[in-house]
Amino acid sequence: MGVICEFELQSEDMPLCAVAAELDTRLIVDNVVSGTTAEPALVFSATGVEPDALESALLGDESVVEFVAMDSAIVESRYRVVLDTDYVEMYTQLVDRQTYPMGALVTEPGWKVSTQFADRADLEAFRDACQSSSVTFRPHRLCETEHGGDNYGLTAPQREALLAAHRQGYFAVPREADLSELAAELDATTSAISERLRRGTDQLIDHTIASSEQ
Numbered sequence: 001m002g003v004i005c006e007f008e009l010q011s012e013d014m015p016l017c018a019v020a021a022e023l024d025t026r027l028i029v030d031n032v033v034s035g036t037t038a039e040p041a042l043v044f045s046a047t048g049v050e051p052d053a054l055e056s057a058l059l060g061d062e063s064v065v066e067f068v069a070m071d072s073a074i075v076e077s078r079y080r081v082v083l084d085t086d087y088v089e090m091y092t093q094l095v096d097r098q099t100y101p102m103g104a105l106v107t108e109p110g111w112k113v114s115t116q117f118a119d120r121a122d123l124e125a126f127r128d129a130c131q132s133s134s135v136t137f138r139p140h141r142l143c144e145t146e147h148g149g150d151n152y153g154l155t156a157p158q159r160e161a162l163l164a165a166h167r168q169g170y171f172a173v174p175r176e177a178d179l180s181e182l183a184a185e186l187d188a189t190t191s192a193i194s195e196r197l198r199r200g201t202d203q204l205i206d207h208t209i210a211s212s213e214q
Contacts, residue, residue, distance in 0.1 A: 002117065002144065004156065005139055006114045008138040009136070010110035010135070010136040014135075015106075019058060020106050022057045022060070023049050025048070028105055028188055031043045042081060045192070051074070051077050076189055076191065093130075094115065097117070097125065101115045112187075116156065158199055161182065161197055162196075162200045164186055
């Protein structure tokens with residue numbers, strides 16, 4: 001039986017927390033990129049932050065090896081950063097197990113992460129690895145999932161976004177909520193929520209009414 005856990009990792013050595021602290025903001029991890037070097041890279045987005053201030057903070061963060069702007073604007077900026085391997089031990093511990101990282105949010109105290117583990121044993125092993133590395137592991141929510149259940153091809157973030165949109169009346173006519181309200185509830189950017197809704201809707205159609213035509 002799979003386990004989905006939402007937890008927080010707190011440590012002085014967690015990457016990018018200094019950036020979030022200096023700018024008094026949150027960084028939303030959109031994707032983790034595997035490169036040909038041993039140094040991992042990730043793509044994050046930030047809203048309401050001056051690009052010059054963001055880049056200055058990145059330059060001053062010892063966990064950042066290099067970065068490049070993908071989109072740079074006060075409304076929303078997106079950056080790709082390469083991280084120093086000295087600061088990514090917990091990331092390595094996480095991906096080396098049977099896990100599916102579903103989302104992460106970087107704040108001043110640490111990282112807020114949502115991850116699906118293959119079973120409780122993998123979750124407990126990761127928790128123990130955190131404790132042995134002096135990283136505070138704070139679980140916030142835990143739920144079990146049945147293997148083989150029909151999820152209509154949805155990822156957990158897509159399912160979460162669709163349910164929030166339905167609950168808040170995003171699909172109602174007239175519309176009772178907009179993307180910014182959904183983004184605020186889910187701690188994500190409006191572009192990320194829009195993408196999850198589009199891809200989630202496409203998956204639902206593909207696995208329901210479209211499947212009868214195949």
